[in-house]
Amino acid sequence: MTSILSTADGLNAALGLIIITDLALLGAERQRLSIRLIANQGVLLGLVPVLAYNGTPDMYLIAVSAIFLIIKGVILPLLLRRTHRQLPSQQLPKPYLGYSACALLGIIGFALSLWIGGRLGIAANPLFSQVFPIGMATIFTGLLLIVSRKEVLSQLFGYLVLENGIFLLGAPMAEQESFWLELSILLDIMVAVFVMGIAIHHINRAFHSTYVDHIASLKD
Amino acid sequence: MILALLCLPFAAALASWFIPAHGPRRVLLALTAGVEMLLAFACWMVEPTPFFGGAFYLDAMGRLVLTLTTILFFAASLYGIVYLKGEDSGVRKDFVQGLHFSNAPEATFTACLLLFLSTAVLVAVTRHLGILWVGIESTTLVSAPLIYFHRHRRSLEATWKYLMICSVGIALALVGNILLDISMQSDAGHGASMILDAMLERAENVHHGWFKAAFVFLLIGYGTKMGIAPMHTWLPDAHSEAPSVVSALLSGALLNCAFLGIYRACEISAAAGLGDFSGQLLMAFGFFSMVTAALFIVGQGDFKRMLAYSSVEHMGILILALGAGFEAARGGIMHMAGHSLVKAALFLLAGNILARYHTKSSHDVIGMRRTMPFTAFLWMAGILAICGSPPFSIFMSELSVLQGLLRHGIFPAMAYLLLLGVIFAGMLTPVLRMCAGKAPHGIALDRKEAAVSVLPSACLFGLALALGLYMPEWLDTVLTAAAAATGM
């Protein structure tokens, strides 16, 4: 780190880039671009624990962060890409909300989470207050993606982004004693993505399509 | 002891994956279920030692859920053996859409059943909120392949909805956990322990704003998994499309696990002195669930969906009871037990009906008392029980919930009674039609029914009946302790 940029600046930059990837995801039309954006976001998230740490990080922290980074930034995107390849190349259905409208809503979500963060009062952990708006906005982005998109793989993207936001919220809480917990949570999510990928594969085989509109026979 | 409870089904699941022959695998399933149940019973006699710094420890509520889960699993596994025998692995015709489909491999199915048991036990025995979350998320993941046992389009759709909605819901519960942690932190960089005992100790100094946010997230998150309206949309689909064994487990065991999550949140809320806030929220969601269920039960033409909506109703009652104060909470926890037993048995019976009539429409099923008299008798009794008719335990528990509600004034109590009445009428109408009448053409009139297909249900009903007639002292103390922990 140079003298101009402190670690706090590094954290700020990472958080800013994360919110920008959120908006880009909301505006992204192509799924390959979305996967790349999710990978980028995963790498940024893997860096956050190191950047958030006060003082020089020890080997243990670096090792654990590396595991997070590899899972979030490499393994999960690879899983997504595998699922994406299995699907036939298809014209994506128009989402319920336009891409630009989604991005606009994402910004409104960011503003809302800033407001909520301000209203709930200052948490004892100052780092958390810093991370909270971005994490909340990322969660909101994920929900928005799930709700607005009409294709199952895109909804899976939304789920991953949602989990990214939660990871971000949890990052300031990371302590050496509780890393096993975060790791098991992450493994759970990985299995979830894996299972959903298999489900998407089956859906594609059974319905010859992955549009949500085609998978809507069950209702009252 | 706890370790044995956790590891036994897990090891059995791994083993069943690799056992090629059907016979030994089915024996293993039943054996594991039986031993697990005995182990759970043993926990009542011998106090299991807590380990992992108190993260694993059986408290009153955990003990109840654990016992219920293992009993249900044992009954379901006995039923399941017969069920699996009847399901050949070949390609068959789907009787709704007329498309051909096959089943998932039986080894996978058995393994997932056992894994489900293992994760449900994990949820019951832990007092660590993080592990609780991991357990509940895992139950979702391992039960998804169970719903997709019949590999046709509708079950696939149900599986997808179940996976997506529940995963998102539980993700929100994770946000709730994080916020809970934040609300407990008194100084920077000192993470609060997520073990319940430590949290209850620090609860007095909790930051109210953050805690309220955390509670809302936990309620929404675990409420999704529990089938609380308006997050219940996955529940009817999953319950109606899954094989009946799985529906029984989902309704009887899985929903209780999610309820446990909300119960834990209530414990902390009570200790933090925010019982009023959480109580009002719980009652609002509870009433809303009951109203939704009542609306959809009346005129419901699919008997498995009807049972599913009845689950939504009962989960609503549970939440309502939890929010309405001590007496109601005690009734509610007893209600959980009664509902699990009766509802699981009903789903097993629904499987019998489905196997005989090949339809899920309650309009097409008639004359059950002639074609399958035992099932018809139990079905009738079960529906009466689930609607809260006197001799069964559900009547007793609904009565004590009513008592608790009367403390909040006459209007909530009246609304509660009215909704129960509507649901009673809505459920009984199709059921009477199903049982009475002549047998339709084309259905075999042989009155033989395999003993193992009705016995599990009969035993579960017997248990529910016994609980209604006689409350042993040890159970009474446990119920009181569990209700007192919510301390309202």
Place this chain on the structure above:
Amino acid sequence: MTAPLAPLAPLVGCVLSLLFAPLLPGIINRVKAWVGGRQGRPLLQLYYDLFKLLKKSAVYSRHSGWMFRLAPVAGLAAALMALAVLPFGALGSLVSFPGDFIFLAGLFALARFTLILAALDTGSAFEGMGAAREAMFSALGEPIFLFCLMILGYRSGMYSLALMLGDIKPVVWTADWPFFLMLAFAFFLILLLENCRIPADDPNTHLELTMIHEVMILDHSGPDLALLEYASALKLWIFSLIIAGVLLPGPGESLPVAGHAALTLLIVFTVAALVGLVESVIARFRMERVPQILSLAGSFVCLAALSLWS
């Protein structure tokens, strides 16, 4: 810069701008040629073109009226006045008053207004089409441009261009650098749109159907065309200058005013090179997707604004 000459400093800035402005299209073209592996036009091509056009005489259609002749002059006049309020680095501006950024936006609108009218004046179908597109995109772009300037003024607490662009304190800049970076990016996107660069518009295409700006000046010739070309070069220069102002904190102890001016000049040329790079990598958007550039710019301004939230 010695003290007695200080009043002349804004004038120096203006002269520099007037001199170097036609260099920017040359830089863009050279970068594009370099990326494409071609020789490319000379750097000073626009200067040659301007001189050549000035020596010719203008041809007017019988159907066009006085509006057609007014547009080039009005356009250039607006650009010159914009240069007067815009500071060149820390050299300051000739005229400065609170709220002059709205004046700046108004000047652009005036130039556009006359140009659109002139295009309609010719009675050509193509030019009318171009005028319609120009009107639509600028109507979308203007609020965002104004919002950018307003946010910038809000941050510095001063609402005249000379102060909010030329005199950002280094302390302020290091404290809020993400804000300034995002704002610069938004300005860059607006630059692409307002100056009809790829991906919004392609100035080099030879199909009039797909053009916006170039199609409107099809009928102008001779000195009129020279004035229009020069005015559009000046407009590009002005936008680059705004970006340089946002990106470069004001002069401090380590950076004298002259050095600051040189750095400003460097950034302006870099912006032009960047435009060239963007033009070489990105294809032109379909017409209905052009507003997406604006929504991207809008997103970034909003993000910049939200990053000031505390």
